[in-house]
Amino acid sequence: MTAGEVVDRIKKNLGAPWRENTYRDTFKSGSPETPVTGIATTVFASFDVIQRAVAAGLNMIIPHEVTFWNDRDDKSLVDADPLVYQQKLAYLVAHNVVVFRTHDSMHDQRPDFTFVGSAREIGLDAKYETSPGSHRFILPETTLGALAASVQRRTGARALRVVGDPNARVSRVQLGVGYATGAANTAEVDVVISGEQQEVDGVLDSPEYVLDAAALGIPKGWIMLGHAVSEESGMLEMAQWITGLVPEVPVQLVKAGEPFWAPK
Amino acid sequence: MRHRVSRREFVKMSAAGAAAATWVVRPAAIGAVTVTAQEIVDRVRKAVGGEWKTDTVDTFKAGEPTSPVTGVVTTSLATIDVMRRAVKAGANLIVTAGPTFYSRVDSPTPPAGRGRDAAAPPTPDQVFTAKNEFIRANRLVVWRFSDHWRLRSPDPFAEGLANALGWARYRTNGDPARLTVPAIALEALAARVKSRLEARGGVRVVGREQTRVRTIGLLPGTRAVQEIVALLPQVDAVIAGEIREWESSEYSRDVVNAGLGKGLILIGRSLSEEAGMKMCADWLRPIVPEAPVRWLPAGDPYWRPPV
Numbered sequence: 339m340t341a342g343e344v345v346d347r348i349k350k351n352l353g354a355p356w357r358e359n360t361y362r363d364t365f366k367s368g369s370p371e372t373p374v375t376g377i378a379t380t381v382f383a384s385f386d387v388i389q390r391a392v393a394a395g396l397n398m399i400i401p402h403e404v405t406f407w408n409d410r411d412d413k414s415l416v417d418a419d420p421l422v423y424q425q426k427l428a429y430l431v432a433h434n435v436v437v438f439r440t441h442d443s444m445h446d447q448r449p450d451f452t453f454v455g456s457a458r459e460i461g462l463d464a465k466y467e468t469s470p471g472s473h474r475f476i477l478p479e480t481t482l483g484a485l486a487a488s489v490q491r492r493t494g495a496r497a498l499r500v501v502g503d504p505n506a507r508v509s510r511v512q513l514g515v516g517y518a519t520g521a522a523n524t525a526e527v528d529v530v531i532s533g534e535q536q537e538v539d540g541v542l543d544s545p546e547y548v549l550d551a552a553a554l555g556i557p558k559g560w561i562m563l564g565h566a567v568s569e570e571s572g573m574l575e576m577a578q579w580i581t582g583l584v585p586e587v588p589v590q591l592v593k594a595g596e597p598f599w600a601p602k
Numbered sequence: 603m604r605h606r607v608s609r610r611e612f613v614k615m616s617a618a619g620a621a622a623a624t625w626v627v628r629p630a631a632i633g634a635v636t637v638t639a640q641e642i643v644d645r646v647r648k649a650v651g652g653e654w655k656t657d658t659v660d661t662f663k664a665g666e667p668t669s670p671v672t673g674v675v676t677t678s679l680a681t682i683d684v685m686r687r688a689v690k691a692g693a694n695l696i697v698t699a700g701p702t703f704y705s706r707v708d709s710p711t712p713p714a715g716r717g718r719d720a721a722a723p724p725t726p727d728q729v730f731t732a733k734n735e736f737i738r739a740n741r742l743v744v745w746r747f748s749d750h751w752r753l754r755s756p757d758p759f760a761e762g763l764a765n766a767l768g769w770a771r772y773r774t775n776g777d778p779a780r781l782t783v784p785a786i787a788l789e790a791l792a793a794r795v796k797s798r799l800e801a802r803g804g805v806r807v808v809g810r811e812q813t814r815v816r817t818i819g820l821l822p823g824t825r826a827v828q829e830i831v832a833l834l835p836q837v838d839a840v841i842a843g844e845i846r847e848w849e850s851s852e853y854s855r856d857v858v859n860a861g862l863g864k865g866l867i868l869i870g871r872s873l874s875e876e877a878g879m880k881m882c883a884d885w886l887r888p889i890v891p892e893a894p895v896r897w898l899p900a901g902d903p904y905w906r907p908p909v
Contacts, residue, residue: 386855404848404852407848407852407856408848415828416853419831419835421835422853483907487908497806499806499905500803501903517846523704523729537844537870537871537903538701538872539700539701539824540705540706542713543705544704545872545903546700546704549903550704553683554728556728556729564806565847597855598806600803601792601793601796601805601807
């Protein structure tokens with residue numbers, strides 16, 4: 339089983355056309371000819387994830403996100419970096435590790451595992467979704483404070499951030515993933531739960547909007563899990579799916595985990 | 603609005619006050635010397651130095667520039683809460699680092715939104731409507747001062763942040779964006795940042811709690827990964843406003859996992875610019891002698907549930 343064969347099976351079974359022009363879903367390290375000993379799915383192929391995958395005997399990493407800290411994995415960004423790029427690259431080469439990103443293809447696939455995983459982890463049950471794939475959930479009415487506490491408990495996110503009045507009565511939740519985060523002023527949505535989004539100078543700056551809504555007594559909430567927490571849960575579904583496609587080698591989720599902690 | 607003083611009451615209070623000579627009535631309050639919002643902006647443009655950009659967010663966002671100014675408020679974010687406090691303080695000109703209407707475009711009506719015809723009339727939005735109404739009812743004028751304020755050297759946002767952290771004296775070579783402080787663990791540094799800035803949930807850290815920090819780089823505002831990659835090798839810790847997580851915080855995580863004792867502390871865009879707007883109030887005061895100038899912090903937008 340080579341890395342190229344694994345990728346071919348993903349493409350063939352995706353159920354959506356493969357984007358031939360994608361710069362995202364490509365090999366970031368290693369070659370398609372490399373024999374695969376095992377596969378790790380993860381949100382970020384962080385240095386730590388790579389080391390743990392190697393220790394577990396897995397030499398192919400399938401991350402949803404970038405490896406070299408920019409969307410194109412453009413190495414010119416980090417060529418000059420004296421700290422870590424050379425070390426990370428040297429480690430990948432020394433351990434014959436293949437990295438193949440699945441980003442666009444995951445979001446093209448139905449269902450999109452990033453949404454499935456995040457909804458599962460947060461506890462947004464399918465019975466509350468307005469229609470399959472709407473990512474909009476009508477929950478029994480609660481408060482923003484109680485909802486945020488429940489989200490924090492379930493995800494374990496230490497540094498999740500919330501904007502809005504904790505006492506606001508809310509029920510309509512829009513789930514986003516990663517940076518694909520709905521705007522807080524979307525009609526018929528009380529709370530947006532997602533990964534991250536620009537705070538200021540975007541198309542609709544939700545934090546400021548929610549602050550103003552709270553000042554007016556309009557129930558709105560904004561719960562940001564962080565990009566990694568938001569999109570890592572679905573890499574479990576991804577691992578399960580790839581297990582079915584590639585029974586020849588072990589497949590497992592190797593969590594990058596939340597990069598942040600919060601001061602007391 | 604129950605605390606608002608009616609015009610008649612104000613006249614009565616002013617007359618009583620003047621008769622008793624117990625308060626100093628500022629010239630602007632009795633209409634002897636007035637300055638308009640436009641005149642203040644003209645003075646700022648002259649005083650700030652350098653060429654005025656043609657493509658800039660530093661424009662009037664709401665209100666009538668010809669309005670006589672009763673008081674000036676500077677803030678990092680012109681929220682409704684800040685506006686209410688400004689009105690209570692008798693100020694009618696808000697000078698803000700951030701947008702008023704929730705976007706870089708800062709249009710007083712909501713954006714068309716994904717998949718909607720940009721030419722179609724905007725969907726009514728009660729938050730936009732209420733904010734516009736509040737501005738109108740209180741005859742507020744809002745002017746954004748961001749692009750040109752941050753171009754000053756030294757960077758007033760970095761200088762303000764260093765001051766707010768209580769570390770003005772620890773500048774490295776006079777640069778307020780580079781501090782050399784008595785050794786402090788990353789955990790204690792993050793706690794200090796949180797308490798000094800009166801943050802609630804906006805502070806997030808990448809790094810090991812016990813990492814020893816002596817040199818700190820300040821990057822307030824929204825910063826590109828190139829800036830983080832350039833600065834982190836030179837210091838023990840970077841304190842930044844906002845970044846993109848798939849870029850800068852992941853880079854920092856890898857730096858830490860490579861065994862290099864470094865830290866990244868994120869405080870959010872708005873909170874990171876708060877102290878720089880306090881500096882702006884101090885800078886404006888002598889430029890606008892006709893009206894009181896005060897800084898009103900917008901506060902940390904974020905909180906998190908107790909664990």
